[in-house]
Amino acid sequence: MSQALAIENLVKVYQSGKTALKGINLSIAEGDFFALLGPNGAGKSTFIGIVSSLVNKTSGTVRVFGHSIDDEILKAKQLIGIVPQEFNFNIFTKTIDVVVTQAGYYGVPYRQAKEQAEQALQQLGLWEKRNDVVRSLSGGMKRRLMIARALVHQPKLLILDEPTAGVDIELRRSLWVYLEKLNQQGLTILLTTHYLEEVEILCKNVAIIDNGEILVEKSVHSLLGDLTGETLILDVGSILIEAPQLAHFACRLVSPDSIEVDLLEHQTVNDLFQTLDAAGIRVTSLRNKFNRLEELFIRLTGHTVEEKLI
Amino acid sequence: MINWVALKTIVRKECVRILRIWPQTLLPPAITMSLYFVIFGHVIGSRIGLVEGYSYIQFIAPGLVMMTVILNAYANVSASFFSAKFTHSVQELMVAPVSEWTILLGYTLGGVIRGLMVGAVVLVVASFFTHIPIQHFFSMLGILLISAWLFSLAGFFNALFANTFDDISIIPNFVLTPLTYLGGVFYSIQALPPAWRIAAHFNPILYLMNGFRYGMLGVADVSPWLGLFISIAASVFFAVLCYVLLKQGRGLRT
Numbered sequence: 319m320s321q322a323l324a325i326e327n328l329v330k331v332y333q334s335g336k337t338a339l340k341g342i343n344l345s346i347a348e349g350d351f352f353a354l355l356g357p358n359g360a361g362k363s364t365f366i367g368i369v370s371s372l373v374n375k376t377s378g379t380v381r382v383f384g385h386s387i388d389d390e391i392l393k394a395k396q397l398i399g400i401v402p403q404e405f406n407f408n409i410f411t412k413t414i415d416v417v418v419t420q421a422g423y424y425g426v427p428y429r430q431a432k433e434q435a436e437q438a439l440q441q442l443g444l445w446e447k448r449n450d451v452v453r454s455l456s457g458g459m460k461r462r463l464m465i466a467r468a469l470v471h472q473p474k475l476l477i478l479d480e481p482t483a484g485v486d487i488e489l490r491r492s493l494w495v496y497l498e499k500l501n502q503q504g505l506t507i508l509l510t511t512h513y514l515e516e517v518e519i520l521c522k523n524v525a526i527i528d529n530g531e532i533l534v535e536k537s538v539h540s541l542l543g544d545l546t547g548e549t550l551i552l553d554v555g556s557i558l559i560e561a562p563q564l565a566h567f568a569c570r571l572v573s574p575d576s577i578e579v580d581l582l583e584h585q586t587v588n589d590l591f592q593t594l595d596a597a598g599i600r601v602t603s604l605r606n607k608f609n610r611l612e613e614l615f616i617r618l619t620g621h622t623v624e625e626k627l628i
Numbered sequence: 629m630i631n632w633v634a635l636k637t638i639v640r641k642e643c644v645r646i647l648r649i650w651p652q653t654l655l656p657p658a659i660t661m662s663l664y665f666v667i668f669g670h671v672i673g674s675r676i677g678l679v680e681g682y683s684y685i686q687f688i689a690p691g692l693v694m695m696t697v698i699l700n701a702y703a704n705v706s707a708s709f710f711s712a713k714f715t716h717s718v719q720e721l722m723v724a725p726v727s728e729w730t731i732l733l734g735y736t737l738g739g740v741i742r743g744l745m746v747g748a749v750v751l752v753v754a755s756f757f758t759h760i761p762i763q764h765f766f767s768m769l770g771i772l773l774i775s776a777w778l779f780s781l782a783g784f785f786n787a788l789f790a791n792t793f794d795d796i797s798i799i800p801n802f803v804l805t806p807l808t809y810l811g812g813v814f815y816s817i818q819a820l821p822p823a824w825r826i827a828a829h830f831n832p833i834l835y836l837m838n839g840f841r842y843g844m845l846g847v848a849d850v851s852p853w854l855g856l857f858i859s860i861a862a863s864v865f866f867a868v869l870c871y872v873l874l875k876q877g878r879g880l881r882t
Contacts, residue, residue: 333882374882392725408717
């Protein structure tokens, strides 16, 4: 299978002197659904900016389906569809004109562009809004419009920068279904996201980037297999003054009526409950402190997702 | 390399924009020029005798056309391209396989088209007030087109460097407008004192204005061919400069 995206020793040093990327190597296979995760300032936006020609690289090579952005930039661009994080429309333009114009930039003749734009708007549920100006669309509609715009020229690699940030749960779920369908049809997808659940559900492979370096690049399945334990939060049916002493389990007091307990790889929830029973502690509810991927993310980067991600 | 479909798309988008905001683009020149012709042409001009063999209103007509074309071509490109930068919609073009020459040509053709539209509006308005003779049609058209393209390129150059809307109004207000007024719209430089007459020759717009006046009236204070040469040379200079800056991503890429 050929490489959709091949990055070698990619370095970016801004004029301010800040090094955003410190020699990134990454490769994404054709047909992959790939996630790029990292905290704020990790270098994700710089990375996507370079691949999509919005940022000049300092050194290194970027190849899109074998086409170098140094020597064959127009061929490389032709194969990419970009969904940026921020809305970047002319808000006074009609919805359909945004998509038709974008197709024209990719060399699709006007009549064909109109047909493809109509098709894209129908698929993204924007058909009824085709003649409305962009500024009248809701946030969710604008996000769908950006996806329609990115797909209108039928790219082979779709890059999405936080496509579901700030959208409601219903729309998020429908976008997941849509993206999964596109991937099944053969479209290679590269995604950055705030939602680790999104990575776990959608993506085949993931790279975690921090401080301009790739910390890990592997399949989501294999990454989750690296988990060696998890932290549980237990609500207890009584008021505690201090954390109870539990044999074989590290336990901390979160609030007078809840504790958190580390569960190691070889320990089971049954073991924990037997120990709690023996200590006379009644548990009213239980939940994970982090989801599984989040746990790994914190372990690799040292950052919590809430304060640092994207 | 020119991507022709993309070029047509940019030009179409620019034309739609010009027509969509016609109260800002096409109407003001019609009103302003009507006032110029009434005040300077009829009220004041009737007290002035013939200038170089033409009535005063006929004498100022070519200058007013050229002034409108220059200012509108410049304003169209600087406002349109800077707005695209400001709203980040320029990224739609930057991520697409559109060469720098295509972007430059597309936007500047938009400026030329607006220049021609408003030039036509002014000529129509002028024809209500006086007979408009055209002595050398192709000279007139040639210098009009090249001047519109030159100032479209200058507007593009301004937009590349602009960071605020103020930055695209400084040059038109404080450089272009004074230079056009001093470029012989309302007078022949022969009427100026010798020192000012010499100084006027350093104003590049004087040559464009007189080149166009030569095309319409057959008279000029300076050689019309010099005007054509200056506008072609300056256009090539600005085109190459804008291309290099676009290629580097000046004001567009970090």
